[in-house]
Amino acid sequence: MGTTTTSTDAGTTAEPTAPTGPAAKPATRRRTVKRILLGGTLVTVLAAAGGYFWLDATSDPKVLGKAECTAVTPSLTATASGRATAGDQRAVCTTLRALTDAWDRADATGYGEQFTADATYTTYVGTHYQGRQDIADAHRALFGGFVEGTGLADSFLGIRFYGPDTAVVTSRGDTYKGDRPSAADLTKTQTYTLVREGDGHWRIAAFHNTKRQNVMERLSFLWDPATAPEAEK
Template sequence: MTTGLATDPTTGPGTALRGGADTPAAPPASPRRRRRTLKRALIATALALGVTAGGGYLWLDSTSEVKVTGAAECTAVTPAGTGSGTGSGTGDRDAVCGVLSSLTSAWGAADADAYGALFTQDATYTTYVGTHYQGRGDITEAHRALFGGFVKGTKLADSVLGIRFLGPDAAVVTSRGDTYTGGRPEELSKVQTYTLAREGDGRWRIAAFQNTQRRPVMEKASFLLSPGTVPGAEK
């Protein structure tokens, strides 16, 4: 009696042949093979994303230069605001710049006492990692340790962005700055604010210092996502 099914003599009767082929259909992939295929696909995807992210980071970094870099010579800056630093010549501006120059010299000489003497007795000092020092003694002893450790052998670089007098006895200086060894760096990675006061002996000293590490890639990304945050001077 005929069943209507082609048979394969090697497998016995009842095995259906498709399209005239004389071999059975391939068995499904094993769980191990499927996991291996999935793993390879995930690795390839991760590599592609990594390359894309790396390229994007490099592009952001290469396009994040600032336009306003400041003046390497503090005395070349025209002060703003009110006080004798603007209306009665440049004497106070030069005195303020002299404090910053002495600060650089004391750092280069690793002289913690000379460095600390440029601050008021109750000065505050905030580093770019967020460490906050209170008082001249605290600032002096911290730099004594730094000059013998983390920043040993380094120099200071400053580029003044602005000097603003808040009255006859107070001034704010903003600058770009960095520590370095060897040649002075072209790009300074920190933004700094000095608040200075003229004390009773007639000398200007630093009453407060704030140091901020610039994050160029994060800054550039924020400008792209929110163009309204770009400073006027950088547009």
């Protein structure tokens, strides 16, 4: 360690100076290593972020469905008791339209009325409701809380009738505020099972909602293309 001298009123004092020569080399090497590690970390973070955004940007599904339920061409399976008709499709779509309308006006009772008395309802977080009253009560709380002021959007993927009294409807869907989202922006995949009840009305007997993990889905298709649905290849 070298010294320098300075003069003050009290006399001359010695002050330490930065090391020079061989003693300075370890400190210089440490600074170099830190800079390399910091640079490597920054590059890794930027590469990971870029990869994530690329996966997200290229993960839109190819099959987006139809904005109108009645525009879907249904699959009609005949059974011993008969086959569904075009009128049955309109009736099923009317029930789903009534469901959306009830949501949009935050009408929990009207929402629940679109389900059978013993319906089941499974949310994308795994919450499982049993029965019309349970579904209505939960949505009364939701309409005043988590989903207050939202609308409900659907894009219909398919309608399958199994005989004249049972229908399975699949859709992409989501809640939203403001402008209605495009079909590609809908983050849930939904399944409705509807039945025709004794009074002639179609009601939802079971509903299941799944959150689409778009980046994970895209990554799995890249990792193993055979896992992709035929329609998405």
